[in-house]
Amino acid sequence: MYFVTGTDTDCGKTLVSCALLHRAGVVTASGHQARTLGLKPVASGCEMTPDGLRNSDACALLSASTLKPAYWMVNPFAFEPAIAPHIAAQEQGVDISPESLMSSLDLTQMAIADFCLIEGAGGWRLPLGQGRYMSELVQYLSVPVILVVGMKLGCLNHAVLTLEAIKADGLEVAGWVANCVDPEMSRYQENLDSLKTLLDVPLLGEIPFLPEVSPQLAANFIRLPRPESKRRR
Template identity: 35%
Template sequence: MLTHFFVTGTDSRVGKTIVSRALLQAMAAQGKIVLGYKPIATGSQALADGVRNKDAVTLQQSSSISYPLAKITPFALSDEDIFTSDLPFDIFERMTEGLEFMCQEADTVVIEGCDGWRTLITPQQTYSEWIVQTKMPVVLVVGIQEGCVSQALLAAQSIIADGVTLLGWVANRINPCLAHYPETIAVIEQNIDAPLLGEIPYLPRAESREMAHFLDLSRLAAMA
C-alpha cells in the first residue's frame, strides 16, 4: 500500500495545494484515512491565535482527521524565499519525525512541497535532497500555461535522474484561455515516462471544491 508520497510542481503557483486536496479527497472516497502534510510553507501570517498558512488550512480541511495546523506545517514561514529564512540545522530530521508520526495516524500521507523540485532551503541545500534521502515517491503537478511543456519535461527528467519513483503527473489548468490545450496535454503525456493521473480544469475557489472525480487513482496504484 502507498503509505505516503510527495507532491512537487513545475514551479511555484501551479496548483500543488489544489492537486494535493484532490488526491486526499480521492483516497478518502476509497475509505482510506488520509492526512495532508506541508512541512515547510511560505507566505504565512502571524495572527492573534497563532501562525496561519492558507495552504496548510486547505490540507487540514481536506484530511480525514482534524489535525493541528502546527503539525501539518511545523515550519510556517512568512518569507516567500525559503533559503533566506532561519531554518534549524536538523530540518530534514524534524521533517521526517513529523512524517513518521503522521504515518502512524493515517493510511496515506500526502506531502506537499514548496515551489519546484530544485527549491533551495539554504543557499547550498535543496528540498529534493530530503525526498531522495527518504526514497519517497513523487507526483508532479504541471500548471498548464505557456511554456509548461519544457518545464514539465525538465522536472520529470530531474526527478527520475535523482533516483526516486515518479508515480505520475497531474495537469492543472491555471490559464483558462490557453490555446491548444488538448495538444499540450498530449505532447506532455507522450514525453513523460509516468502516467497522467488526471486533469483539473480551471476552477474559481478550487480550494473549497470537491475534485476527486478529476483523478484516476488506479493509475497511481499501478505505479506504487
C-alpha cells in the same frame, strides 16, 4: 505515502493534493473511511492569527485530511514573508535543512495514515540554503512523487526538466496531473497531447480551469495512483 511537487509556484499543488486527499477519504458503501493526512513541512507567505502563523495551503491540507493533528505538526516551519523559504529562514536564523525537516515530521501520524502525502513548496529544486534542496528530503523518505503540471505557456519545458530531475535523483514518479491555470492558454489540447507523449509516467487526471478552488470538484477529474506494490509488477 507520496510527495507532491510541481513545475513551478502556483501550478496547483495544493488543489491537487487536497483533491487526492478528498478522493482517498471518501466514505465507502460499507461505511469505512480511510485515514488520510496531508503535510506541508515548510511554507512562506503565512498570516499571523491569534493562534500563530498560519499558511492557507497547510490549512487546506488539514481541512482535507481525515486525521486532524495539531497545525504545527502539519506545517512545522511557517514564515510570514511571501519570499523564498530559505531567505526567510536565514533572516530568522532558522535551520530548514533536509535533516531538520525530516526530524520535524510526525512519523507516528504518517505511519497510521492509510493515505499520506507531503506537499512541497515551489518546484522540485526548492533551495533550503547552504546548497541544500527540498528534493533531498524526498530522497531521505524514498517515496513516489506526483508531479503537478500547471498548464500554461512554458509548461512543456518545465515538465520535462522536472521529470528528468526527479528520475536523476533515483526516485519513482507515480504519475502526473495536468492542471489548467490559464483558461486562455493557446493550443491547450496540442500542449496536453505533447505532454502525454513526452512524460512516460501515468496521467492521473486533467483538471479544467476552475473559477473557484474546489478540491471536491477537482477530485472528480483525477484518480489515485495505483498502490506501489502493483506499480512494481
